[in-house]
Amino acid sequence: MGKDLYNLGEMPPLGVVPKSMHAFAVRQDRFGEPKTAWQREVIPVPSIGPKDVLVYVMATGINYNNVWAALGYPVDVIADRQKKGEPETFHAGGSDASGIVWAIGSEVKNVKVGDEVVVHSGWWEPDDPWVLSGKDPMLAPSTRIWGYQTNYGSYCQFARAQSHQCQPKPKHLTWEQAGCYMLCASTAYRQLMGWSPNTIQKGDPVLVWGAAGGLGAMALQITAALGGKAVAVISDDAKRQFCLDHGAVGVINRKNFNHWGKMPDTSSAEWKTWAAGARAFGKAIWDALGERRNPRIVFEHPGESTLPTSCFVCDTGGMVVICAGTTGYNVTLDLRYHWMMQKRLQGSHLANDEQAAAVNKLIMEKKVDPCLSGTWSFDEIGHAHQLMKDNVHPYGNMACLVNATEKGQGRS
Numbered sequence: 413m414g415k416d417l418y419n420l421g422e423m424p425p426l427g428v429v430p431k432s433m434h435a436f437a438v439r440q441d442r443f444g445e446p447k448t449a450w451q452r453e454v455i456p457v458p459s460i461g462p463k464d465v466l467v468y469v470m471a472t473g474i475n476y477n478n479v480w481a482a483l484g485y486p487v488d489v490i491a492d493r494q495k496k497g498e499p500e501t502f503h504a505g506g507s508d509a510s511g512i513v514w515a516i517g518s519e520v521k522n523v524k525v526g527d528e529v530v531v532h533s534g535w536w537e538p539d540d541p542w543v544l545s546g547k548d549p550m551l552a553p554s555t556r557i558w559g560y561q562t563n564y565g566s567y568c569q570f571a572r573a574q575s576h577q578c579q580p581k582p583k584h585l586t587w588e589q590a591g592c593y594m595l596c597a598s599t600a601y602r603q604l605m606g607w608s609p610n611t612i613q614k615g616d617p618v619l620v621w622g623a624a625g626g627l628g629a630m631a632l633q634i635t636a637a638l639g640g641k642a643v644a645v646i647s648d649d650a651k652r653q654f655c656l657d658h659g660a661v662g663v664i665n666r667k668n669f670n671h672w673g674k675m676p677d678t679s680s681a682e683w684k685t686w687a688a689g690a691r692a693f694g695k696a697i698w699d700a701l702g703e704r705r706n707p708r709i710v711f712e713h714p715g716e717s718t719l720p721t722s723c724f725v726c727d728t729g730g731m732v733v734i735c736a737g738t739t740g741y742n743v744t745l746d747l748r749y750h751w752m753m754q755k756r757l758q759g760s761h762l763a764n765d766e767q768a769a770a771v772n773k774l775i776m777e778k779k780v781d782p783c784l785s786g787t788w789s790f791d792e793i794g795h796a797h798q799l800m801k802d803n804v805h806p807y808g809n810m811a812c813l814v815n816a817t818e819k820g821q822g823r824s
């Protein structure tokens with residue numbers, strides 16, 4: 413028999429599940445800046461279903477989705493779940509975990525208690541007819557992002573996940589390295605390899621926005637590992653060397669251009685100025701590449717501010733693939749170039765099990781580094797999100813310790 417509540421790092425006997433746990437959560441009456449919205453609470457440990465696992469979380473990654481959850485914008489994730497019949501008045505989030513499988517449901521076969529795992533955040537109803545038919549589960553009606561659209565994520569001592577979300581923890585990584593990468597890495601992998609025939613081919617130029625950020629650092633390395641030529645975009649020359657060290661063949665500082673934002677009306681004088689800026693940016697891509705070739709894939713996520721340029725510089729028959737609208741959702745593009753040059757604008761969201769496994773293999777083979785740039789304590793979960801919201805966080809991915817008592821543990 414164990415206790416009802418354990419301190420962080422005070423490990424219960426393997427498989428013993430307490431009644432309550434420490435967790436970081438937001439509530440509707442404190443939606444707002446992440447540093448105050450996220451607060452430590454004691455909440456019940458959730459029960460698990462037949463296909464679920466409970467993971468004793470050692471470290472968690474910090475992702476932008478839980479900046480949005482803290483703000484309650486564009487979606488109030490708590491109200492959204494209540495509409496689906498879930499009673500909780502809190503969101504205990506977190507979409508990236510490393511840890512130890514602590515309990516398994518009656519139908520779980522792929523992991524056992526004691527396994528060291530990382531968790532990818534693709535979640536769907538196991539009996540969703542779309543999923544059962546063998547189609548891509550990321551397109552299923554029931555799909556959600558674990559730890560954003562579901563409760564009891566990786567900011568909990570014990571996270572509830574579906575067993576298919578578990579991937580083996582790369583043995584060479586510490587808990588915090590292992591906990592920081594999967595969401596961004598698997599999203600980047602699907603963007604770059606999930607949309608045939610617009611997948612990375614040997615020698616293909618790939619333009620990567622926010623290249624020193626969480627997604628971007630993964631995209632640079634995946635592109636390089638699969639034979640593409642990544643051109644990195646940054647806003648500060650201090651990030652240049654990081655990009656070159658992580659697979660970029662060239663780097664562009666977006667601060668050298670000023671045509672960002674919505675595209676002006678194509679019949680206006682402002683459009684000519686905008687087009688000159690977009691052309692100059694295209695020339696900067698050729699200079700960075702060392703050859704006059706346009707990107708076959710443009711790896712997008714800033715959205716409103718950059719999408720008109722992304723669509724303009726994309727190669728004939730190439731693809732702009734986008735997974736977010738960090739700068740806004742009201743996008744514009746010059747359709748004349750879009751249809752005449754038969755470009756593709758593809759939405760992409762997270763990843764399925766195969767894509768998560770493929771990118772985890774690249775990590776295990778040390779072809780992709782998690783790019784952990786900073787590790788904070790459990791009590792700094794709100795602070796770490798605030799750094800992300802203010803775009804002043806360090807490069808790559810961030811982590812917070814959960815049950816790991818200090819940095820550097822977990823390698824084997």
Ligand SMILES: NC(=O)c1ccc[n+]([C@@H]2O[C@H](COP(=O)([O-])OP(=O)(O)OC[C@H]3O[C@@H](n4cnc5c(N)ncnc54)[C@H](OP(=O)(O)O)[C@@H]3O)[C@@H](O)[C@H]2O)c1
Nearest residue numbers: 476477599622625626627646647713714735736738761762
């Ligand atoms: N749909 C999905 O499955 C999915 C998965 C992961 C992330 N996302 C979303 O993708 C976005 C990025 O996530 P992340 O983890 O990479 O965040 P991140 O680490 O904060 O990186 C974002 C990067 O965007 C760049 N940026 C900021 N403002 C910009 C602007 N006005 N124009 C161009 N670039 C700008 C910044 O780089 P510079 O300032 O150096 O240019 C920053 O490094 C977030 O909105 C997140 O929610 C979606």
